[in-house]
Amino acid sequence: xxxxxxxxxxxxxxxxxxxxxxxxxxxxxxxxxxxxxxxxxxxxxxxxxxxxxxxxxxxxxxxxxxxxxxxxxxxxxxxxxxxxxxxxxxxxxxxxxxxxxxxxxxxxxxxxxxxxxxxxxxxxxxxxxxxxxxxxxxxxxxxxxxxxxxxxxxxxxxxxxxxxxxxxxxxxxxxxxxxxxxxxxxxxxxxxxxxxxxxxxxxxxxxxxxxxxxxxxxxxxxxxxxxxxxxxxxxxxxxxxxxxxxxxxxxxxxxxxxxxxxxxxxxxxxxxxxxxxxxxxxxxxxxxxxxxxxxxxxxxxxxxxxxxxxxxxxxxxxxxxxxxxxxxxxxxxxxxxxxxxxxxxxxxxxxxxxxxxxxxxxxxxxxxxxxxxxxxxxxxxxxxxxxxxxxxxxxxxxxxxxxxxxxxxxxxxxxxxxxxxxxxxxxxxxxxxxxx
Amino acid sequence: xxxxxxxxxxxxxxxxxxxxxxxxxxxxxxxxxxxxxxxxxxxxxxxxxxxxxxxxxxxxxxxxxxxxxxxxxxxxxxxxxxxxxxxxxxxxxxxxxxxxxxxxxxxxxxxxxxxxxxxxxxxxxxxxxxxxxxxxxxxxxxxxxxxxxxxxxxxxxxxxxxx
Numbered sequence: 001x002x003x004x005x006x007x008x009x010x011x012x013x014x015x016x017x018x019x020x021x022x023x024x025x026x027x028x029x030x031x032x033x034x035x036x037x038x039x040x041x042x043x044x045x046x047x048x049x050x051x052x053x054x055x056x057x058x059x060x061x062x063x064x065x066x067x068x069x070x071x072x073x074x075x076x077x078x079x080x081x082x083x084x085x086x087x088x089x090x091x092x093x094x095x096x097x098x099x100x101x102x103x104x105x106x107x108x109x110x111x112x113x114x115x116x117x118x119x120x121x122x123x124x125x126x127x128x129x130x131x132x133x134x135x136x137x138x139x140x141x142x143x144x145x146x147x148x149x150x151x152x153x154x155x156x157x158x159x160x161x162x163x164x165x166x167x168x169x170x171x172x173x174x175x176x177x178x179x180x181x182x183x184x185x186x187x188x189x190x191x192x193x194x195x196x197x198x199x200x201x202x203x204x205x206x207x208x209x210x211x212x213x214x215x216x217x218x219x220x221x222x223x224x225x226x227x228x229x230x231x232x233x234x235x236x237x238x239x240x241x242x243x244x245x246x247x248x249x250x251x252x253x254x255x256x257x258x259x260x261x262x263x264x265x266x267x268x269x270x271x272x273x274x275x276x277x278x279x280x281x282x283x284x285x286x287x288x289x290x291x292x293x294x295x296x297x298x299x300x301x302x303x304x305x306x307x308x309x310x311x312x313x314x315x316x317x318x319x320x321x322x323x324x325x326x327x328x329x330x331x332x333x334x335x336x337x338x339x340x341x342x343x344x345x346x347x348x349x350x351x352x353x354x355x356x357x358x359x360x361x362x363x364x365x366x367x368x369x370x371x372x373x374x375x376x377x378x379x380x381x382x383x384x385x386x387x388x389x390x391x392x393x394x395x396x397x398x399x400x401x402x403x404x405x406x407x408x409x410x411x412x413x414x415x416x417x418x419x420x421x422x423x424x425x426x427x428x429x430x431x432x433x434x435x436x
Numbered sequence: 437x438x439x440x441x442x443x444x445x446x447x448x449x450x451x452x453x454x455x456x457x458x459x460x461x462x463x464x465x466x467x468x469x470x471x472x473x474x475x476x477x478x479x480x481x482x483x484x485x486x487x488x489x490x491x492x493x494x495x496x497x498x499x500x501x502x503x504x505x506x507x508x509x510x511x512x513x514x515x516x517x518x519x520x521x522x523x524x525x526x527x528x529x530x531x532x533x534x535x536x537x538x539x540x541x542x543x544x545x546x547x548x549x550x551x552x553x554x555x556x557x558x559x560x561x562x563x564x565x566x567x568x569x570x571x572x573x574x575x576x577x578x579x580x581x582x583x584x585x586x587x588x589x590x591x592x593x594x595x596x597x598x599x
Binding site for chain 2: 087186252342
């Protein structure tokens with residue numbers, strides 16, 4: 001079930017492809033050479049469209065289609081989103097550490113397709129050591145004539161720069177990321193206009209996730225048809241699944257889209273630590289609704305469409321597993337503290353709502369919470385959901401709403417005994433009903 | 437001494453990465469440079485970065501305030517930042533963080549009496565499969581420490597405190 005399209009460094013004999021010579025010996029930069037010397041930018045876009053490659057950062061938007069939206073103005077920019085900050089995600093880091101040149105080659109091919117002569121790789125600030133290595137690797141590519149003026153003797157010129165963030169989850173949102181490169185607070189922009197029209201410095205810009213870009217060289221080298229032999233019709237290719245939490249063997253697993261949760265967790269990752277029962281799954285880090293680990297869920301295929309049909313999201317496939325000992329109200333408390341910390345403060349519902357949710361959830365953990373508090377919690381989630389500029393507000397409510405719905409007993413165990421409940425909770429509960 | 441006097445080549449290299457009419461983009465890398473000597477951004481550096489980036493000092497200060505890896509106040513020479521986010525917490529990070537604090541005799545967020553080490557709880561650091569883990573931030577940058585035990589932290593802290 002394991003495939004190595006992106007994590008090629010895991011193949012025997014390719015452990016050293018983080019060295020330029022070893023990468024080139026394995027066919028590295030042949031795709032870039034082909035593209036720059038013999039393909040038009042439009043032909044590259046058409047090829048990526050035909051492959052069906054979808055963005056791996058979370059949204060799953062078709063990459064070639066995204067490229068085709070670029071407005072006809074210049075200069076254009078390509079930006080790699082290596083901000084990787086979703087709790088439970090650690091795939092882009094492995095790609096950039098162990099197979100950096102495949103990622104850079106993908107970024108360079110994307111830049112050619114976009115007719116951009118400058119590309120930025122935005123890394124989260126914590127990837128400091130990684131950025132230093134990438135700086136050196138980019139310098140090697142300049143020395144090898146693969147970057148710089150007149151690449152490989154053609155008219156095409158390209159420079160790639162790393163840009164370190166400084167500890168802000170919101171910069172993974174592409175418009176906030178662009179603001180951050182511009183030297184501003186990482187706060188999302190109102191869309192439209194989309195980056196393809198007005199991105200970095202107001203110019204047409206492509207923003208792609210690290211893993212997405214790492215898929216591009218093999219697609220160019222082996223063709224769109226080959227790529228479509230992997231995965232499913234709607235989710236072609238492979239995905240690096242990040243498994244964390246109570247799994248026996250945590251780590252990255254690159255598999256074709258379409259294997260099931262059960263095959264991944266029990267077939268590849270050794271099941272649950274200590275042989276305990278699996279209680280719940282967060283399929284997309286802290287951001288998407290929790291799934292109860294029912295047989296139906298475990299037998300669901302890991303594709304964008306199948307996980308969405310369960311009422312959650314595959315997202316960046318940061319799969320956090322929780323065993324039977326976990327109190328899901330504690331999980332909601334943890335994720336809510338994360339979003340309160342990471343809210344950029346631009347939209348009031350998110351800024352204030354995450355604050356109030358943490359207060360209530362802290363009270364739940366402290367014990368002595370009242371039934372009306374849970375209704376109030378539910379009410380606050382409704383005041384945030386769908387009312388913010390970017391998805392962070394919605395993300396912040398996902399674990400709370402889903403855990404209240406799927407695991408009410410986990411909350412009720414913290415409710416103070418009936419005698420301690422004041423006489424009027426029903427009135428507050430009534431206020432908490434949806435307004436529409 | 438100003439950043440330009442101390443690190444002339446690095447300042448030039450940073451500015452060269454961005455379009456000449458968008459010098460503001462250099463604010464984040466310049467702030468890392470400003471933080472190098474003392475692991476926080478001194479007030480004078482805010483003014484200098486503002487001049488280099490052709491923006492107002494208050495705009496530079498807002499960047500320091502918004503992004504968590506910049507500091508406007510001095511703390512320990514080394515900041516041990518332990519991830520206590522959900523995936524790490526499921527693998528014992530909260531208990532680990534408490535044990536580290538107890539060993540150093542500080543509350544979370546506190547600094548040891550010798551001023552060498554500050555302990556902080558932080559959000560996800562993209563190393564969930566190797567919890568418990570933390571990063572150490574000092575003026576020179578950040579390093580990751582993964583699959584940690586209390587023993588390994590004790591050894592590291594002893595090393596940091598003798599530097």
